[in-house]
Amino acid sequence: MQASDIFQLGVDIAQLGMDQRKVNVLAREVAPKLGYKKPIAVHHHMLAGLAHPKDADAGGIERSIQFKMSKSDPDSAIFMTDSEEEVERKLGKAYCPEGVAENNPVLEYAKYVVFEKFESPLKIERPAKFGGDLEFKSYGALEKAFLSKELHPADLKKGVAAGVNELIEPVRKHFEKGRARGLLEEIESFKVTK
Incomplete structure (x- = not known):
């Protein structure tokens, strides 16, 4: 489901944040099996939210x-x-x-x-x-x-x-x-x- 928009929109290049990398890898793996062209996956740095984190020491x-x-x-x-x-x-x-x-x-x-x-x-x-x-x-x-x-x-x-x-x-x-x-x-x- 997470990768379906890539196929439904027919995108050649999927540009998403690094948090979506696994979804893009999955999309590339299943695309040929589903009859779609493998999308090019481009990932970028994700900006942090502006709010104070609840637990800045979380890992x-x-x-x-x-x-x-x-x-x-x-x-x-x-x-x-x-x-x-x-x-x-x-x-x-x-x-x-x-x-x-x-x-x-x-x-x-x-x-x-x-x-x-x-x-x-x-x-x-x-x-x-x-x-x-x-x-x-x-x-x-x-x-x-x-x-x-x-x-x-x-x-x-x-x-x-x-x-x-x-x-x-x-x-x-x-x-x-x-x-x-x-x-x-x-x-x-x-x-x-x-």
């Missing part, structure tokens, strides 16, 4: 589940159609312990989203009384400043929110009008509430 599968974004908790992830204010609010509330890089979702967004896309430095604006503005040309430099506590979590969150907002702005504009807006409204009408 294995339990750890992965706790750190994963959840569709049922909209505040655990940034969506491509989130407004600037929503992005700022979500990242502002995100789990981001001072001086800690491990399992830090805000640093993950910086590393895998902001620095992956932009060649220009990430600018962190902050008042002069807190050291003034900072610019980071690489994720490594950003992480180093955060680990040394030169960069405060609140400032990191604001800077990453600005970078994410710049990245998704064209997508937001695309879904503001025409057919794309209608499709988005239709999809949003299907949302199930708890």
Whole structure:
């Protein structure tokens, strides 16, 4: 069942998170037996959810589940159609312990989203009384400043929110009008509430 969408949609390339790797391997194994072409499986890093994990010391599968974004908790992830204010609010509330890089979702967004896309430095604006503005040309430099506590979590969150907002702005504009807006409204009408 988990792999049926790959076959029903007739996809050539199935791009999913690493947590879906076993399903993709299964799909590749059974495809010829079911008369389908073997899909190409592409896996990507999964961003951690923004919420504080219930048990940060959990291991294995339990750890992965706790750190994963959840569709049922909209505040655990940034969506491509989130407004600037929503992005700022979500990242502002995100789990981001001072001086800690491990399992830090805000640093993950910086590393895998902001620095992956932009060649220009990430600018962190902050008042002069807190050291003034900072610019980071690489994720490594950003992480180093955060680990040394030169960069405060609140400032990191604001800077990453600005970078994410710049990245998704064209997508937001695309879904503001025409057919794309209608499709988005239709999809949003299907949302199930708890």
